Amino acid sequence: xxxxxxxxxxxxxxxxxxxxxxxxxxxxxxxxxxxxxxxxxxxxxxxxxxxxxxxxxxxxxxxxxxxxxxxxxxxxxxxxxxxxxxxxxxxxxxxxxxxxxxxxxxxxxxxxxxxxxxxxxxxxxxxxxxxxxxxxxxxxxxxxxxxxxxxxxxxxxxxxxxxxxxxxxxxxxxxxxxxxxxxxxxxxxxxxxxxxxxxxxxxxxxxxxxxxxxxxxxxxxxxxxxxxxxxxxxxxxxxxxxxxxxxxxxxxxxxxxxxxxxxxxxxxxxxxxxxxxxxxxxxxxxxxxxxxxxxxxxxxxxxxxxxxxxxxxxxxxxxxxxxxxxxxxxxxxxxxxxxxxxxxxxxxxxxxxxxxxxxxxxxxxxxxxxxxxxxxxxxxxxxxxxxxxxxxxxxxxxxxxxxxxxxxxxxxxxxxxxxxxxxxxxxxxxxxxxxxxxxxxxxxxxxxxxxxxxxxxxxxxxxxxxxxxxxxxxxxxxxxxxxxxxxxxxxxxxxxxxxxxxxxxxxxxxxxxxxxxxxxxxxxxxxxxxxxxxx
Amino acid sequence: xxxxxxxxxxxxxxxxxxxxxxxxxxxxxxxxxxxxxxxxxxxxxxxxxxxxxxxxxxxxxxxxxxxxxxxxxxxxxxxxxxxxxxxxxxxxxxxxxxxxxxxxxxxxxxxxxxxxxxxxxxxxxxxxxxxxxxxxxxxxxxxxxxxxxxxxxxxxxxxxxxxxxxxxxxxxxxxxxxxxxxxxxxxxxxxxxxxxxxxxxxxxxxxxxxxxxxxxxxxxxxxxxxxxxxxxxxxxxxxxxxxxxxxxxxxxxxxxxxxxxxxxxxxxxxxxxxxxxxxxxxxxxxxxxxxxxxxxxxxxx
Numbered sequence: 001x002x003x004x005x006x007x008x009x010x011x012x013x014x015x016x017x018x019x020x021x022x023x024x025x026x027x028x029x030x031x032x033x034x035x036x037x038x039x040x041x042x043x044x045x046x047x048x049x050x051x052x053x054x055x056x057x058x059x060x061x062x063x064x065x066x067x068x069x070x071x072x073x074x075x076x077x078x079x080x081x082x083x084x085x086x087x088x089x090x091x092x093x094x095x096x097x098x099x100x101x102x103x104x105x106x107x108x109x110x111x112x113x114x115x116x117x118x119x120x121x122x123x124x125x126x127x128x129x130x131x132x133x134x135x136x137x138x139x140x141x142x143x144x145x146x147x148x149x150x151x152x153x154x155x156x157x158x159x160x161x162x163x164x165x166x167x168x169x170x171x172x173x174x175x176x177x178x179x180x181x182x183x184x185x186x187x188x189x190x191x192x193x194x195x196x197x198x199x200x201x202x203x204x205x206x207x208x209x210x211x212x213x214x215x216x217x218x219x220x221x222x223x224x225x226x227x228x229x230x231x232x233x234x235x236x237x238x239x240x241x242x243x244x245x246x247x248x249x250x251x252x253x254x255x256x257x258x259x260x261x262x263x264x265x266x267x268x269x270x271x272x273x274x275x276x277x278x279x280x281x282x283x284x285x286x287x288x289x290x291x292x293x294x295x296x297x298x299x300x301x302x303x304x305x306x307x308x309x310x311x312x313x314x315x316x317x318x319x320x321x322x323x324x325x326x327x328x329x330x331x332x333x334x335x336x337x338x339x340x341x342x343x344x345x346x347x348x349x350x351x352x353x354x355x356x357x358x359x360x361x362x363x364x365x366x367x368x369x370x371x372x373x374x375x376x377x378x379x380x381x382x383x384x385x386x387x388x389x390x391x392x393x394x395x396x397x398x399x400x401x402x403x404x405x406x407x408x409x410x411x412x413x414x415x416x417x418x419x420x421x422x423x424x425x426x427x428x429x430x431x432x433x434x435x436x437x438x439x440x441x442x443x444x445x446x447x448x449x450x451x452x453x454x455x456x457x458x459x460x461x462x463x464x465x466x467x468x469x470x471x472x473x474x475x476x477x478x479x480x481x482x483x484x485x486x487x488x489x490x491x492x493x494x495x496x497x498x499x500x501x502x503x504x505x506x507x508x509x510x511x512x513x514x515x516x517x518x519x520x521x522x523x524x525x526x527x528x529x530x531x532x533x534x535x
Numbered sequence: 536x537x538x539x540x541x542x543x544x545x546x547x548x549x550x551x552x553x554x555x556x557x558x559x560x561x562x563x564x565x566x567x568x569x570x571x572x573x574x575x576x577x578x579x580x581x582x583x584x585x586x587x588x589x590x591x592x593x594x595x596x597x598x599x600x601x602x603x604x605x606x607x608x609x610x611x612x613x614x615x616x617x618x619x620x621x622x623x624x625x626x627x628x629x630x631x632x633x634x635x636x637x638x639x640x641x642x643x644x645x646x647x648x649x650x651x652x653x654x655x656x657x658x659x660x661x662x663x664x665x666x667x668x669x670x671x672x673x674x675x676x677x678x679x680x681x682x683x684x685x686x687x688x689x690x691x692x693x694x695x696x697x698x699x700x701x702x703x704x705x706x707x708x709x710x711x712x713x714x715x716x717x718x719x720x721x722x723x724x725x726x727x728x729x730x731x732x733x734x735x736x737x738x739x740x741x742x743x744x745x746x747x748x749x750x751x752x753x754x755x756x757x758x759x760x761x762x763x764x765x766x767x768x769x770x771x772x773x774x775x776x777x778x779x780x781x782x783x784x785x786x787x788x789x790x791x792x793x794x795x796x797x798x799x800x801x802x803x804x805x806x807x808x809x810x811x812x813x814x815x816x817x818x819x820x821x822x823x824x825x826x827x828x829x830x831x832x833x834x835x836x
Contacts, residue, residue: 107625274661279630284634285638377623380618380675383688384640
């Protein structure tokens with residue numbers, strides 16, 4: 001197979017380039033899985049408590065849409081169920097990894113450099129897939145060991161690991177196919193993430209329909225994310241389900257290589273349309289340029305936020321129904337961080353998650369500055385009569401207002417769907433919107449951290465993602481891990497008023513805004529003083 | 536103001552690496568100035584300092600009578616720049632980039648734009664990612680040349696162009712000079728500099744090692760002589776200012792400094808000259824000799 005010549009060398013190249021990232025995300029997920037087990041053990045020490053929690057949760061549409069179906073009440077079942085969104089995240093990482101090592105390489109011309117050496121036509125795809133698939137198996141192994149190490153049944157622990165790997169495998173293949181379709185890596189990512197979102201929604205609809213014995217529960221079986229749940233770790237493992245993701249992976253790899261054999265280096269299957277010969281009259285400012293560069297991403301995020309909002313908002317009322325007749329559960333939820341009502345507690349945690357996601361967008365939009373700089377596209381703009389601050393501002397408009405737009409979109413859809421189902425649109429819409437908007441100062445603090453990194457230590461700009469990761473971990477599992485308050489206080493999201501429910505206090509918001517302004521201002525001052533491109 | 540660019544004792548460090556080490560460079564208004572040096576000599580760094588993208592560590596830099604760091608935006612209205620490595624936004628067409636950069640600079644001559652597209656044979660409808668290196672360079676060139684500016688800063692603008700397009704480029708630059716624009720042309724292509732430039736600065740390891748008109752540089756470096764003699768000219772080796780002397784079968788070749796030409800010729804005529812060829816050095820010889828000498832000095836050190 002000369003088409004695969006050199007795959008081994010490319011595998012080593014990928015492993016070297018990803019030597020930090022690859023072990024890091026594996027470790028993070030192992031840590032998250034283990035911490036969930038510990039947190040359930042702490043929250044529900046007795047079998048009776050677990051049973052009553054499981055009884056209520058298993059029938060709940062909100063939880064089922066977020067985490068998938070719950071089959072039993074053992075510690076293992078509850079933990080894996082609660083980690084039900086992780087297969088989606090693993091799938092996301094897998095598809096991004098494959099696209100980064102295939103289409104991105106090709107778009108930047110590095111593949112051409114390698115392709116001229118003794119490297120076969122399909123070696124690039126094969127190497128990217130191989131690394132991603134093996135990394136997922138390693139993840140499965142380590143997760144299995146970590147779960148079994150907490151005295152959970154071995155078979156279920158292996159299944160819990162394979163559940164993640166199955167999603168990773170399936171979407172590594174999706175990424176490989178998407179990478180063949182377009183000539184730009186951004187569009188390929190868009191297609192693959194779109195497929196992931198679509199299959200996630202299929203699973204949500206199928207599982208929620210399954211709760212009421214509905215007719216479309218089979219939809220879950222069309223979704224690789226659904227397959228991961230059907231593996232049923234700790235609940236009578238259905239090992240045969242693994243055939244599905246493995247078959248899809250083989251099929252995807254085959255299709256990707258078949259497509260690759262039919263196209264030129266650098267080209268996609270979907271043709272590039274020619275652009276206009278002259279610029280529209282409006283394309284005359286840095287802001288107009290930034291709009292062209294950001295609009296696709298912004299539209300995708302806003303649409304994604306709106307869809308997630310519909311799903312999570314639709315689940316909100318069933319959260320209320322579930323606890324209405326269960327005093328025990330209400331106690332549990334109050335212990336988990338709710339203040340006044342269970343629904344409000346749910347909405348607060350939903351808004352917290354949306355806030356973290358919006359911060360992800362804000363960071364991505366901010367780091368565009370650095371990408372423009374290292375890509376050599378800042379230089380021609382800055383060599384015209386455009387000042388540095390003006391250039392920076394043109395991009396920061398999107399991290400500041402774009403994140404606001406996405407949060408408003410999600411706030412509107414959560415508020416509308418919950419309001420419609422509870423019959424009180426007017427009141428709920430404004431309460432929920434308020435809950436979405438109070439996230440903004442915290443989102444902007446993270447955007448400001450990214451600005452500061454770009455301005456002051458540009459080589460470490462990507463550390464902004466690490467800051468988001470810390471905030472996510474503190475926000476999602478910090479309370480369960482019973483961390484010290486000062487550690488929790490490191491995350492700006494800790495200081496966001498727990499609206500709706502708690503009183504809306506202005507002081508923390510003003511302080512967060514002040515921090516964002518100071519940190520962002522320091523970054524901009526650094527950007528004005530340093531060389532571009534930074535050495 | 537008769538100097539478009541005046542750089543004195545410019546120093547720029549990147550960490551421990553000294554990229555520019557006391558560089559002097561003067562570009563007179565209205566001239567095409569060649570900025571010559573091999574890769575890594577500091578040409579791009581100099582241009583970035585001139586654009587106010589990098590801040591000088593020490594030395595003085597004047598650009599169009601202003602300070603390129605603190606007055607960057609005002610000065611940029613009066614100049615256009617073509618980077619050495621042109622990257623375009625993947626989803627913008629070439630035509631859009633040309634218009635955008637022109638407008639950001641303060642305006643574009645539509646007639647000139649059309650004429651340049653025609654001369655460079657460039658399709659403005661392609662997306663940025665679809666252009667080859669040479670075509671990306673053409674996009675940047677058209678954007679720069681169609682702008683109504685006083686000064687053009689060009690960083691190895693022909694490194695991706697084919698010979699036909701290089702010829703077009705030369706014609707266009709000659710037009711620009713006739714229009715009275717100043718051009719700083721960084722290059723390592725000697726023929727291009729020789730064909731286009733009024734004055735040349737040669738940079739080596741961050742320092743200007745030669746600067747002047749080609750005639751001056753040749754004058755400084757002397758003449759290369761080949762002669763066929765009737766008898767051996769033994770006295771030639773003793774003439775100060777004669778270098779690289781080779782004698783074989785009645786033929787001699789040597790380099791001679793301008794001041795020693797008279798004495799050297801006297802030695803030749805006293806031996807009896809059968810034929811004589813004297814040549815001013817080409818820029819290439821100048822350049823090579825300079826680098827050769829420098830690297831030998833480097834080894835000796």
